[in-house]
Amino acid sequence: MPTPRLALTTDVGHGPLDGAWWPRCDALELELPSLVGSLEPDLETAIRVTVDPAAWPDTPSTVMAPGRVIAVEPAGPGGETHVISLDCGSAGRWVLLVVPPDEPAGTAARLLVAAADPENPLTAARMLALAEADRLGGAKGAAE
Template identity: 35%
Template sequence: MTSASSPPPQVPAPSGTRLRLADQPRERRTARKIDGAWWPRSYDLAAELPGLLAGLPRAWGRISSVLVHGDIWLDCPERVDVAGQAVHVGRRDSPTASDTVCLLAPGRGRWDLLVVPPGTAGAEAGRLMEQAVTQGA
């Protein structure tokens, strides 16, 4: 599923958030499966999610639900409070989506981000993030 409203070009993320977004909507690239890349500092979703959501373009709207791979994230909560609003966290166990996070905004769309493992070396993380935004992973 793709968004009816496309994301704007890459925007700077808040200080400390390691996020890269594709500068063209996936509708224009038929092979695109990934809308960007996120390199969290840990697998603590409750600690990492607020920074990720704060770094997203306003045009994406309020993210109400996040889908993550259940085996990867430590102590994955069902809800995370972000800026005073609850964000539902769903788990999925699909082996094809273990390295992605899916963001859902009602009436706005769905965006999929590659998750670069927190322990990845800087150069390799940069390469993976660049590949995700230029080739759609």
């Protein structure tokens, strides 16, 4: 499994986000095992993940990972888009911005850094909207 493209805040739980994750594709069953493994829960820990069903087509209810089964639940009504929350028992709980897999590398890198900043007050939706506006503004400026 490739190392996940992940940035975590050092001060978990002090903002709307605890960091960001930039998966390589939208196949949760391929991406989730390395993400969970990087958070280092022990193999006996029950892992529960909540995802935005719109961002993960055909979301499975469980994902197999080395030595464990990860329970996956769709976020309910009112859940934030482009967010994944991972409850890893005693290892911790994280709420992460999910940077779309097709996001340009420069934009994704900026989003990873910003989401991991414990002083960042922005939600995932707001961060992605600002990134989109910057991208469109840059494209407009380049065309002029």
